[in-house]
Amino acid sequence: MKELLSPGHTACPACCDTMIAKFTLRALGEDCIIISPTGCLEVTTSAFPTSSWNVPWIHSLFENAGAVASGIEAALKAMNKKEDTKVVVLAGDGGTLDIGIRSISGAFERGHDIIYICIDNEAYMNTGVQRSGATPFNATTTTSPSGKVSFGNPLPKKNMPAIMNAHGAPYVATATLAYPKDFMKKVKKAGSIEGPTYIHAHAPCTTGWGFDTSKTVEIGKLAVQTALWPLYEIENGTITSVKKVKNKKPVEEYLRMQKRFKHLFTKEGGEEEIAKIQKIADENIDIFGLQ
Amino acid sequence: MSITPGGICKPGTTISNKTGGWRNFRPIYDYDKCTKCKLCELLCPDMSVLEREDGYYDFDYDYCKGCGLCANECPVDAIEMILEEK
Numbered sequence: 001m002k003e004l005l006s007p008g009h010t011a012c013p014a015c016c017d018t019m020i021a022k023f024t025l026r027a028l029g030e031d032c033i034i035i036s037p038t039g040c041l042e043v044t045t046s047a048f049p050t051s052s053w054n055v056p057w058i059h060s061l062f063e064n065a066g067a068v069a070s071g072i073e074a075a076l077k078a079m080n081k082k083e084d085t086k087v088v089v090l091a092g093d094g095g096t097l098d099i100g101i102r103s104i105s106g107a108f109e110r111g112h113d114i115i116y117i118c119i120d121n122e123a124y125m126n127t128g129v130q131r132s133g134a135t136p137f138n139a140t141t142t143t144s145p146s147g148k149v150s151f152g153n154p155l156p157k158k159n160m161p162a163i164m165n166a167h168g169a170p171y172v173a174t175a176t177l178a179y180p181k182d183f184m185k186k187v188k189k190a191g192s193i194e195g196p197t198y199i200h201a202h203a204p205c206t207t208g209w210g211f212d213t214s215k216t217v218e219i220g221k222l223a224v225q226t227a228l229w230p231l232y233e234i235e236n237g238t239i240t241s242v243k244k245v246k247n248k249k250p251v252e253e254y255l256r257m258q259k260r261f262k263h264l265f266t267k268e269g270g271e272e273e274i275a276k277i278q279k280i281a282d283e284n285i286d287i288f289g290l291q
Numbered sequence: 292m293s294i295t296p297g298g299i300c301k302p303g304t305t306i307s308n309k310t311g312g313w314r315n316f317r318p319i320y321d322y323d324k325c326t327k328c329k330l331c332e333l334l335c336p337d338m339s340v341l342e343r344e345d346g347y348y349d350f351d352y353d354y355c356k357g358c359g360l361c362a363n364e365c366p367v368d369a370i371e372m373i374l375e376e377k
Contacts, residue, residue, distance in 0.1 A: 007338040007351070008305035013313065013358030018336040026333075049292065050304040180333055206358075214372075215357030217334060 004030065007262035009052040011044035014213035016203035019177045020119045021090055027187035028115075032086040033072055037065035037100055039092035040126040041119065041243070048266075053246075065096075065102030066116070067087045073112045074205040086095050086115055086191050091132060093134035097158050108167040108196040112152045115190045116198045118160065121205035121262070129208040133158040137280065139260045146263035151273050156280075165234050172234040178220025182231065182243070182247075187232075202229045210259025222254040226252040227281040245290045251278045305355075310337065314357030316372040318350050325367035331361035331370065 003192040006026035011018045017040050027030070034057045036042040042059050045052035060068040076082040080269075090098060096118040107114060123141045126128040126262050131141040135153045140146045140288055146151040165172045171193045175183040183201060190197035204211070211219055223229035224243065228251060229245035252274060255261040266272040325347055332340040332348055339355035340348050362370040 003338050006303035006306050007354035008310060009337075009371045010305075010308070010310070011336065013336075013356035014360045015336050019334065022336065022338070023333075041338035046300065047305070047308070047364055048294070048298065049300050050307060051302060135341040141374065177333040191318065212359070214363035216358075217364050 001110060002030070004046070004054045005106065006052045007049070009045045009051070010047060011040065011171075012213070014206050014216045015040070015044070016121055016205050016216060017092070017119050018082060018178055018199055019042040019180075019242075020117070020183070020203060021045070023180050023183050023265075024088065024090060024117060024187055025055065025175065026190055027184035028086050028088065031084055032056075032088050034058070035060050035065050035069045035072070035089045035091075037089075037091045037095040038062045038126070039095055041090055041092065041117075043126055049165045058129045062095045062099040062102050065091050065100050065122060066105070066107035070103075070107045070112045071118070073114055074202070074218070076110060082113070087113065089116045091116070091118055092126070093118060094124045094132045096275060097133035097160050098156045101163075105163075105167065108164060108169055108198070110286045112193050113143065113194055114196050115187070116164075116196065118200045119186070119203045120160075120200060121203040121208060122157075123205075123208050125205050125208040131177065132158070136277075138242055138264060143259070146267070151263060151267070151270075152260070161198065161200045164200075165237060166195070166228050168237070169196050169198055171197040172200075173198070174200045174202070174226060174231050176229060176231065177204070178202070179231070179243075186233065196281070202217060203277070208260070211257050215257060219254070220255070221247065221259055225249045225283045226254045227290055228277070230284045230290055232288050239288065242290060243287045245285065248281075248285070248291065251281050297317065302326070308357050311313055311326045311351075311352045314352075314355060314375055316357045316359060317352070317375050318355065318357065318362055319368045319371050319373055320350070321371065324367045325344060326367055326369075330364055330366065334360055334364055336360070
């Protein structure tokens, strides 16, 4: 098997971005074109004059990955070269939920045949862990620090899969690097469906979240097992599958392993804040029927 | 260094950057325990688990950054992380 992503990239040890890129390429094979807007994945795999990619790859700006993907797809179709070639965006959460959302919205509105994969590590890691629309409630980032008067990010996480589903996308799914086979199955499925498809992938970041590099997958699994990261597929507006959570774990088990939530265990009033996060998990169970 | 039109680079050329020097801990296989389940090979973010002819695996120390993910996830504890000594 030819490896489509080469080593020598400058990502941190146990980087979530490179894992998701590797799984995506294994799922889709050689016949794809990758678009990466600015972010860790782009920076670490394309230090000029080198590239880690063994498929056509282009760097777009933060704000125009959707437009660049649309243009590539439209050009392939105009030249009668589209055939089975997959046009795939691999973007971070900042490039997706905040800066890029306008061009993604346009691409999905026009119905281009693209696969959009959001690698959600829940903050702007590449520039130094600033808060994004994907940062979860009560997480510390450099722009939402916990301290005397704050428990960190005061805002809820933006529900991006719901936004993409509202565009009428034929396929929207959540996934995680912690279950690579499930992730690859979903990527393959997205590739088999005509039209714009969206996969939102949980991506634990060792540097930004503050945990030991060996724990990337363990933390990803805990997010699913605590119901903080529900795994589901939506086809043509209807939820068609969910991963059931057996023996649900308390959210403390997930939060305690990460420095970005450390203040919840050391600061007065932390227990009530953890209870609020537990409520988010409990609501996920009801919304998606996880049990 | 001149920049090519469009900033085009040749594929797979980051292999010139040997990242093995980043490593603090070195993964070592215990082949008596290994069941060839391939999980380490699938997960490795640095493509540093290489399949051998006999179906077992070797680490590529030229690129392994020593993150320890493989050792943490190995279902049969067949990978040990030992301190690098230079």
